[in-house]
Amino acid sequence: MHQVTVPIRDAPYQVLIGSGILDQAHGFLAGRPADSPVAVVADANVAERYAGEVRDGVTAAGRKACLLLVPPGESSKNLSELERLYDGFASIPLDRRSTVAAVGGGVIGDLAGFAAATYLRGLDLVQIPTTLLAQVDASIGGKTGVNLLQGKNLVGAFHQPRLVVADVATLRTLPPRELRSGLAEVIKYGVIADPALLEQLASERDAIQRAQPEAVEGLVVRSCQIKAEVVAADERETGRRAILNFGHTLAHALEAATVYHEYLHGEAVAIGMVAAARLSCRLSGMSPEVSRQLEELLRSYDLPVALRTPVDPARLMEAARRDKKARGGALTFVLARSPGDVDLFQVDESRVLEVLEELMP
Amino acid sequence: MHQVTVPIRDAPYQVLIGSGILDQAHGFLAGRPADSPVAVVADANVAERYAGEVRDGVTAAGRKACLLLVPPGESSKNLSELERLYDGFASIPLDRRSTVAAVGGGVIGDLAGFAAATYLRGLDLVQIPTTLLAQVDASIGGKTGVNLLQGKNLVGAFHQPRLVVADVATLRTLPPRELRSGLAEVIKYGVIADPALLEQLASERDAIQRAQPEAVEGLVVRSCQIKAEVVAADERETGRRAILNFGHTLAHALEAATVYHEYLHGEAVAIGMVAAARLSCRLSGMSPEVSRQLEELLRSYDLPVALRTPVDPARLMEAARRDKKARGGALTFVLARSPGDVDLFQVDESRVLEVLEELMP
Numbered sequence: 062m063h064q065v066t067v068p069i070r071d072a073p074y075q076v077l078i079g080s081g082i083l084d085q086a087h088g089f090l091a092g093r094p095a096d097s098p099v100a101v102v103a104d105a106n107v108a109e110r111y112a113g114e115v116r117d118g119v120t121a122a123g124r125k126a127c128l129l130l131v132p133p134g135e136s137s138k139n140l141s142e143l144e145r146l147y148d149g150f151a152s153i154p155l156d157r158r159s160t161v162a163a164v165g166g167g168v169i170g171d172l173a174g175f176a177a178a179t180y181l182r183g184l185d186l187v188q189i190p191t192t193l194l195a196q197v198d199a200s201i202g203g204k205t206g207v208n209l210l211q212g213k214n215l216v217g218a219f220h221q222p223r224l225v226v227a228d229v230a231t232l233r234t235l236p237p238r239e240l241r242s243g244l245a246e247v248i249k250y251g252v253i254a255d256p257a258l259l260e261q262l263a264s265e266r267d268a269i270q271r272a273q274p275e276a277v278e279g280l281v282v283r284s285c286q287i288k289a290e291v292v293a294a295d296e297r298e299t300g301r302r303a304i305l306n307f308g309h310t311l312a313h314a315l316e317a318a319t320v321y322h323e324y325l326h327g328e329a330v331a332i333g334m335v336a337a338a339r340l341s342c343r344l345s346g347m348s349p350e351v352s353r354q355l356e357e358l359l360r361s362y363d364l365p366v367a368l369r370t371p372v373d374p375a376r377l378m379e380a381a382r383r384d385k386k387a388r389g390g391a392l393t394f395v396l397a398r399s400p401g402d403v404d405l406f407q408v409d410e411s412r413v414l415e416v417l418e419e420l421m422p
Numbered sequence: 423m424h425q426v427t428v429p430i431r432d433a434p435y436q437v438l439i440g441s442g443i444l445d446q447a448h449g450f451l452a453g454r455p456a457d458s459p460v461a462v463v464a465d466a467n468v469a470e471r472y473a474g475e476v477r478d479g480v481t482a483a484g485r486k487a488c489l490l491l492v493p494p495g496e497s498s499k500n501l502s503e504l505e506r507l508y509d510g511f512a513s514i515p516l517d518r519r520s521t522v523a524a525v526g527g528g529v530i531g532d533l534a535g536f537a538a539a540t541y542l543r544g545l546d547l548v549q550i551p552t553t554l555l556a557q558v559d560a561s562i563g564g565k566t567g568v569n570l571l572q573g574k575n576l577v578g579a580f581h582q583p584r585l586v587v588a589d590v591a592t593l594r595t596l597p598p599r600e601l602r603s604g605l606a607e608v609i610k611y612g613v614i615a616d617p618a619l620l621e622q623l624a625s626e627r628d629a630i631q632r633a634q635p636e637a638v639e640g641l642v643v644r645s646c647q648i649k650a651e652v653v654a655a656d657e658r659e660t661g662r663r664a665i666l667n668f669g670h671t672l673a674h675a676l677e678a679a680t681v682y683h684e685y686l687h688g689e690a691v692a693i694g695m696v697a698a699a700r701l702s703c704r705l706s707g708m709s710p711e712v713s714r715q716l717e718e719l720l721r722s723y724d725l726p727v728a729l730r731t732p733v734d735p736a737r738l739m740e741a742a743r744r745d746k747k748a749r750g751g752a753l754t755f756v757l758a759r760s761p762g763d764v765d766l767f768q769v770d771e772s773r774v775l776e777v778l779e780e781l782m783p
Contacts, residue, residue: 140508147501147577148570148572151573154572175540180576180577181578182565182575182578182580183579183580183658204543206540206543211512211513215541216540216541217540217542217543218543218579219543219544297544
């Protein structure tokens with residue numbers, strides 16, 4: 062088992078990464094004040110199995126624990142499901158020393174995390190991510206929230222967990238497309254911070270695609286180290302944390318323009334990274350060879366490197382402008398000079414449109 | 423005009439107190455980044471007038487400002503009105519550098535404050551309290567939130583404002599009963615921290631009851647100083663801040679048991695303080711003379727010193743146990759040894775019942 066510390070100022074916490082380590086989660090939960098109950102929140106899908114294991118582990122240790130289920134899928138990340146969780150918390154009832162455990166992918170982590178951030182003005186939270194995307198990204202850093210009809214993640218809070226338990230054994234039951242979607246974020250960490258990670262992704266491709274625990278564990282550890290370092294430097298996303306958005310400006314726009322139906326998040330990020338790399342070649346001195354290798358790596362993991370179906374470029378640009386990172390109409394992109402050397406750039410919309418044309422099917 | 427600093431660690435802020443000082447609010451708001459709009463939230467009642475003045479002041483300075491109205495009354499402090507505010511924010515649309523201004527009483531401060539705490543993971547907030555209760559209590563300290571059917575303030579966040587503007591001229595339009603309700607909290611500050619404040623309340627009663635600005639201004643300043651000091655020592659209410667709850671354990675129970683229809687908050691606090699003082703005489707060495715003087719002072723301001731209608735004591739105790747400050751069934755009370763010397767005590771339910779019997783009509 063590996064431990065990565067997220068060294069934020071007030072309450073540093075550990076990310077535990079290993080295979081078959083769910084007992085670390087219930088061990089931690091059971092060790093909290095025994096007279097305050099635990100709420101285990103999971104999606105009524107694969108995660109239910111792991112969540113049940115956690116709940117039983119806590120109960121066996123003599124602490125009250127209740128399982129609250131949320132319908133699977135992004136559409137559950139809304140205010141109605143949030144209210145259902147509050148109602149569940151109130152009927153257990155949770156008290157101020159209770160802990161919420163979120164077992165599942167990013168939707169559960171964000172929704173249950175936000176519920177924990179706001180119930181009784183903030184309860185302790187343990188993240189138990191069961192998708193690769195959540196293990197390398199969403200479970201670390203304290204971003205929680207729900208969507209409004211008007212946009213994703215418009216409502217939310219920063220609420221750091223007390224502990225993250227990333228059990229890579231849970232990834233064996235993950236659909237291959239979701240595994241690949243998570244790998245897009247791992248590739249992103251390679252581009253923004255660690256060329257060696259890109260080499261590892263290229264050389265261990267077979268083992269990684271089979272979700273072989275030893276191979277995946279290394280990727281999760283390295284990704285978490287990078288994210289932990291960036292988050293600790295900028296907990297509230299006022300500066301450096303923005304580099305985590307490499308590939309995301311266009312990814313968010315593409316997801317919004319296709320109403321979140323066509324691309325998984327990692328797939329949109331893959332396309333967004335291709336666009337960012339091409340812009341980097343033109344504007345921040347990235348060598349075309351690096352950009353080509355990135356596209357090659359994405360392709361080797363069956364991730365898209367161009368749009369699958371045409372999207373009106375004007376609509377994409379409008380969605381990009383609306384993205385909450387937009388400032389006064391200018392488009393902000395994270396661009397790379399070389400792997401590991403990235404920065405924020407203001408990019409003319411005409412340059413973005415040029416690249417978009419290249420990526421149309 | 424007086425300034426009180428709330429010296430919290432990350433972002434200390436000023437409470438401005440004076441008569442006819444609303445322009446301080448729009449001056450501050452207009453000075454924020456001019457390309458990000460301001461949302462002014464108010465109840466569709468007296469506050470609308472002052473909120474319109476603030477909105478116009480901001481617009482005149484060239485910054486976009488929109489007024490969002492909430493139906494008056496405690497029943498607006500719920501998740502539906504919260505969602506309406508989010509929708510309003512999204513249609514303006516607010517961006518990350520926008521500011522939310524809350525103009526009104528505690529309901530508006532709590533509701534708009536929580537919306538600001540959670541929209542785009544936290545927007546700047548300016549509190550412009552227009553009731554005495556909000557000026558001396560709710561607007562300072564960062565507590566925000568909404569009620570659930572299962573209980574008050576079950577959902578919320580700590581979100582400190584950037585500025586508080588307490589214009590005592592707005593109190594001249596406040597119904598006398600609401601003014602008295604706010605005075606109960608001022609009396610509380612006297613008991614927990616400042617015997618001289620109690621003397622001032624006794625000697626300037628006529629001017630205070632007429633909401634004469636000079637008289638009220640002094641009370642607001644002193645109350646804010648006390649609250650600022652307590653909050654700075656314990657921003658997240660893990661310890662000392664609990665002393666602000668003198669009189670509140672029973673007040674919350676009484677409000678819940680009467681479904682929030684019979685007593686204004688300050689009226690319930692008045693009765694709760696009588697109970698706390700009588701318990702203090704028995705358990706923490708308060709002299710009966712002090713307790714009698716407190717009751718006399720409350721009575722002189724037409725505040726209740728006993729229940730107006732009978733309430734089943736068992737129901738009151740049950741509500742007290744459910745209060746989120748309850749720990750493992752024991753009842754925690756703030757009791758005083760003498761004015762200015764208070765502490766937390768665990769009190770046997772039988773002692774509480776004794777006092778309750780005395781306070782029944």
